[in-house]
Amino acid sequence: MKDLILGGLTSEKGTRAIEVNGVTIGGKDIILIGGPCAVESSIQMSQSADTVKKAGGKILRGGVFKPRTSPYSFQGLGKEGLNYLVQAAKEQGLLCVTEVIDAPSLELVVDEIDIIQIGARNMQNFELLKLAGKINKPIILKRGLSATIEEWLLAAEYILSAGNSQVILCERGIRTYEPSTRNTLDLSAVGVAKELSHLPIIVDPSHAAGRRDLIASLSKAALAAGADGLLIEMHPNPAEAVSDGPQSLHPEEFIQLARELDVVAESVNRVFSCGGQEEGDTLESLRAKIDRIDQTIIERLATRMKIVSKVADQKRLDRVKDINREKEVIQRLVNLGNDLKLPSELVKMIYPLIFEFSVQSQIKRKLVEEKERDLPNVCPLVSK
Numbered sequence: 001m002k003d004l005i006l007g008g009l010t011s012e013k014g015t016r017a018i019e020v021n022g023v024t025i026g027g028k029d030i031i032l033i034g035g036p037c038a039v040e041s042s043i044q045m046s047q048s049a050d051t052v053k054k055a056g057g058k059i060l061r062g063g064v065f066k067p068r069t070s071p072y073s074f075q076g077l078g079k080e081g082l083n084y085l086v087q088a089a090k091e092q093g094l095l096c097v098t099e100v101i102d103a104p105s106l107e108l109v110v111d112e113i114d115i116i117q118i119g120a121r122n123m124q125n126f127e128l129l130k131l132a133g134k135i136n137k138p139i140i141l142k143r144g145l146s147a148t149i150e151e152w153l154l155a156a157e158y159i160l161s162a163g164n165s166q167v168i169l170c171e172r173g174i175r176t177y178e179p180s181t182r183n184t185l186d187l188s189a190v191g192v193a194k195e196l197s198h199l200p201i202i203v204d205p206s207h208a209a210g211r212r213d214l215i216a217s218l219s220k221a222a223l224a225a226g227a228d229g230l231l232i233e234m235h236p237n238p239a240e241a242v243s244d245g246p247q248s249l250h251p252e253e254f255i256q257l258a259r260e261l262d263v264v265a266e267s268v269n270r271v272f273s274c275g276g277q278e279e280g281d282t283l284e285s286l287r288a289k290i291d292r293i294d295q296t297i298i299e300r301l302a303t304r305m306k307i308v309s310k311v312a313d314q315k316r317l318d319r320v321k322d323i324n325r326e327k328e329v330i331q332r333l334v335n336l337g338n339d340l341k342l343p344s345e346l347v348k349m350i351y352p353l354i355f356e357f358s359v360q361s362q363i364k365r366k367l368v369e370e371k372e373r374d375l376p377n378v379c380p381l382v383s384k
Contacts, residue, residue: 015228016198018166020114020138023058023095025168026200030265030272031229033097033202034254035061036236037244038074039081045088047236051251053092055258059115060089060096061231065105066243067121074242079108086112097140103131110135120144120172120207123155133162140231142170142204145183149192156199169193169201170231171222173208182210182247185218187225194226202229206247212238215249216257223264223272232257263296301354305361312362317370320362326355 017026025031034052039045039062049060064081066074077084082098089096097115100106101122109116115138122128123144132139139159143152156167171190173183185208193201203225205218219230235241235248249257258272265272312320330351334344 014198015194015200016165018138018168018200020166021095025138025202026228028271030223030227030261030270031059031202032057032258032261032272033059033061033229033231034234036063036241036248037206037233038063038066038242039077039085039098040242042084042087044236045084046091047251048234049088049092049094051234051236051254052094055255057258058095060085060092060094061117061233062088062096062098063243064098064109065101067099067101067119068243082109082112089114100128100132102128106131106135110137113137115140115168117170118142120147123147123152126155126158129155129158130162133159133164135164136166137164138166138168139164140168140170140202142172143174143186143189146175149189149196152189153193153197156197167199168228169197169199170204171201171208171227172204172231181208181214183208185209185222187221190222190225190227200228201226202231203227204231206231206233206244210247212247212249212253215247215253216260219257219261220264223261223270224268226268230261259292262292304354305358308358308361309365312365315362315366317363317366320366321359326352330355 015026017024019025023031032052032055034055034057035048036044045060045062048062052060062081062085064076064078064085066076068075085096085098088094095114097117098109098113099117099119100109101119102125106116106128116132116135117140118125118128118132120142121144123142124147129141141152141156141159143149144155147155152169156169159167171186171193173181173185176184178184185203185205187203190201190203193199203219203222205215205222209215209218215232219232222230232254233244233248234251234254235245236251238245238248238250241248261272330348333351334347337344337347
């Protein structure tokens, strides 16, 4: 893949974050992009934007130009749809993204849209890629239906080499022999693309699955694999959608999924800055958020105590309490808390109690073990 060096794909180590009007893609935060496959009406987009906002999403998506497999399928509303999309995003303070299919569509949307999408069917439309390389807007480049990772990255190279460094890769599934899903989501592509390039990468589980019942599991797997964001289709009424209704989440499903992704992001040391802003951060929603965090704290503390019991098995009774280790751990946690803007007094108050309780539980466990060893080995008589 040495040709990939030409446009600078491999010139940096790690992901180069792309900042778009206050939203960073490729940083510690994982970004949620949501909305319908196709823009249909002003009301539909207003409702979609409201749902994306409640879920904590940052970017509203909606297709105004639709390159469809059949010439008889809905092709998009064009300029009218663009107006609906932009207006709905502005109402909720969201960024917006839509797909372009040729030079005229690019010219139409470039001054209105925050992020330009080049779809799977146009991944190797090299003239369009060159035009995208000449504008100063972030470009989401979807992987082609049957494209190799190398072909995908070389397509990105066209944009980069033309002068636009703001390229975001999007894995959306590839065509395989498996008919159970619309496409096969290639999550290995996330890791490979990050290894070979510095470009952020997002995942579109909707087009991969083609069915809404798989969206949640594929989204969680994408975050675990290292995706920097998710592009998920959601419709106010999927049953009436003119495009891709079966793979579009209902609004309540979209919001619930955003809530569930927090834990996955935390497990890979990322932040999924979604799922906690429903109802405009009301007192009730904030309390619900605290309740979920408290539950996580208790679950983690229970896991810690189980490990403490195992540690006791490795210690002698007169070596249970280790004052030097306690001081070392508390200082490390204080430093970590300082980095996270957590008051050191809180850490110093909580952790000595945890340590003392852990020590006492270990001592009790060791005393029980010694008592059991000292008991005479008496075999009770068995009477018939």
